[in-house]
Amino acid sequence: MTALRTPWQKIQHYFWLVCGVCCLFAALVFWAITDTDEVVEVEKKPETEVELQIQPEKVASMTHLGALSDEVKPLDLNTRIVVNVSHEPEFRGTKYIGEVKKQHAIELFRVGNEAILKTFLKKQQDRKPFVYLRLSGENQPEQYVLLYGLYKTAAEAQQALSALNLNLPKSVQPKVVAMQQYASLVNSMGSEELASNQKLYEIQLKNVPLPKVDESVQIRQKAEPSAPVVIPKESTTSTTIVRRDQEGNVVDVQKSQSHVEGSPRSSNGNSRPQENEISDPFN
Structure with missing residues (x-):
């Protein structure tokens, strides 16, 4: 369902339409006035020899002539040369x-x-x-x-x-x-x-007494016998596995032995293998 337009809305729409048409017409008129079909070539006329010559009147009126003397220093003709040759001390400059x-x-x-x-x-x-x-x-x-x-x-x-x-x-x-x-x-x-330009330094060497070595300490160290090196022996471990049933009766017995190198020897000299009994609680 379309809404009904009031007379005031129609007047407003017509007003904006007329304004747009007027702006477009003004733009067309401005474009027609400024647009030209002729192409103008800009050529620079060559300067004659007379124009290239420096006129004394213009040079005399230039107050900034020589202003670059503060930025560009004149050549220094007193430059001294250092020859990369070893001269005698009697050489002068x-x-x-x-x-x-x-x-x-x-x-x-x-x-x-x-x-x-x-x-x-x-x-x-x-x-x-x-x-x-x-x-x-x-x-x-x-x-x-x-x-x-x-x-x-x-x-x-x-x-x-x-x-x-x-x-x-x-x-x-x-x-x-x-x-x-x-x-x-x-x-x-x-x-x-x-x-x-080169600074000279003087090196002064002084006599320093050398430290005395106590020879008696070295003699004692040589006289003392060194402690014997104990070679570790192989140790044997015996393992016994006993399987029992639910009533506690022995079902199976397994024995195994393992050798371990480098284990220290016991102080009491007992070299008998250790027997460990392992019972299986699930059998």
Whole structure:
């Protein structure tokens, strides 16, 4: 049975229907206005060479030019090299040159192989006045130069050179040089810098008395006889099974023996087998 609709409900239904049709019509009108059949291609015009050129006016107006200097650090051209080679204690680097750059020294000779220089130093009895440097640069091949002494003036160095007696070959001609001229050619770390990073420890050994061993205790232990080892013997167990009837009369008798190894021997020396009688209460 269908319910009767009142006039007010019909008016309400018609109202919502009209609202829906109006919304649909408005959407169609909006779509028709905004929809276009033409496809517009977006093309980027190539920039001409004139536009690519940097204009001085624009560069002058840029206040943030060079702002990346705080983030990107400039190249450090004073990088020092640590060669993975065992140098002699007389090897010096940039730190040494910076300390004595105002002084003079006697340059004995230059070699390309450090082994030759090391051999010469090992033959010297007093190696304190000697130092050697590693020279390298853009237009300078790698060389090792051996220096002798430090003097405040060139005159003092020349006077020491005239009195120098190292029995050098005639082809080797020492000369007086200023330490400042090696500043641009030395970029290594000296042996004194590398050795300062490693801590040296001294080990002191002390005499410790050894503990005395009482030999009398060992003699007593050897003299005392050891207790004899008792070998366990086999033990025998005898079992007797007696079956009786309800009246108590014996019906059947069964005997059995079992051997058990390793059982300790009794103290009274009785080795007779134990006899256990088991009666069957159900027979």
